[in-house]
Amino acid sequence: MSHTPHELAEDFPEHAERMHDLKMSDPHFARLFDEYHTINRAIHRAETSVEPVEDRQSLRCARRACGSRTKSTLCSAVRRRSMHGA
Numbered sequence: 001m002s003h004t005p006h007e008l009a010e011d012f013p014e015h016a017e018r019m020h021d022l023k024m025s026d027p028h029f030a031r032l033f034d035e036y037h038t039i040n041r042a043i044h045r046a047e048t049s050v051e052p053v054e055d056r057q058s059l060r061c062a063r064r065a066c067g068s069r070t071k072s073t074l075c076s077a078v079r080r081r082s083m084h085g086a
Helices: 013-025 027-047 056-083
Strands: none
Touching: 013 027, 013 056, 027 056
């Protein structure tokens, strides 16, 4: 098992700039992004024994759900942008 944080920018390197733009302009995306980051850091801290956690599996499920919502929001924004020629 890797103890490297699972960052969104690593999942979507081609959309790193768009994610930054959305964090600045879309409060919903910014909240999702921050929520994912917070959960991800908690998992990383638990896996590296920095901070014990009772139920890592619940955190992983929360990260997966939040990641899916974030991905959906990102993909919608990318589609809208490409439809408008930006």
